[in-house]
Amino acid sequence: MQNSRSIKIQEQDKEIEYKLLASIEELEQKGQITKWIDDHDILLYEYEGKIKAISNICRHFGGPVGYHKMKNGTFTCLWHNWQFSGKDGSCLTHPGLPLREYELKIVDNEIYINLLG
Numbered sequence: 001m002q003n004s005r006s007i008k009i010q011e012q013d014k015e016i017e018y019k020l021l022a023s024i025e026e027l028e029q030k031g032q033i034t035k036w037i038d039d040h041d042i043l044l045y046e047y048e049g050k051i052k053a054i055s056n057i058c059r060h061f062g063g064p065v066g067y068h069k070m071k072n073g074t075f076t077c078l079w080h081n082w083q084f085s086g087k088d089g090s091c092l093t094h095p096g097l098p099l100r101e102y103e104l105k106i107v108d109n110e111i112y113i114n115l116l117g
């Protein structure tokens, strides 16, 4: 069963909903996590000390970008080896086809994601 716990944060004039993605502890234990939240397939990881989340769905044919562990700051899609930067989800093999990067908030050691931002 998917955990749909969420928090609302006031940003400028809007109230933004962030959904619970994982705990810091879970990310530290696994190193990298892929998880479906609502209709979004998310790849959560740490890059140079920053926690980041990008789409886990490859821009080529939808393969799982985070199937393999990130290596030297780069994810390599399982299906046909397109490569994406862990820094910002940009595509290294086919520039101009980046993965979507999501906004995160860390509250009480839990990682929340804005799916609509």
Ligand code: FES
Pocket (backbone or CB within 6 Å): 058, 059, 060, 061, 062, 063, 064, 077, 078, 079, 080, 081, 082
């Ligand atoms: S689906 Fe990812 S490289 Fe083809």
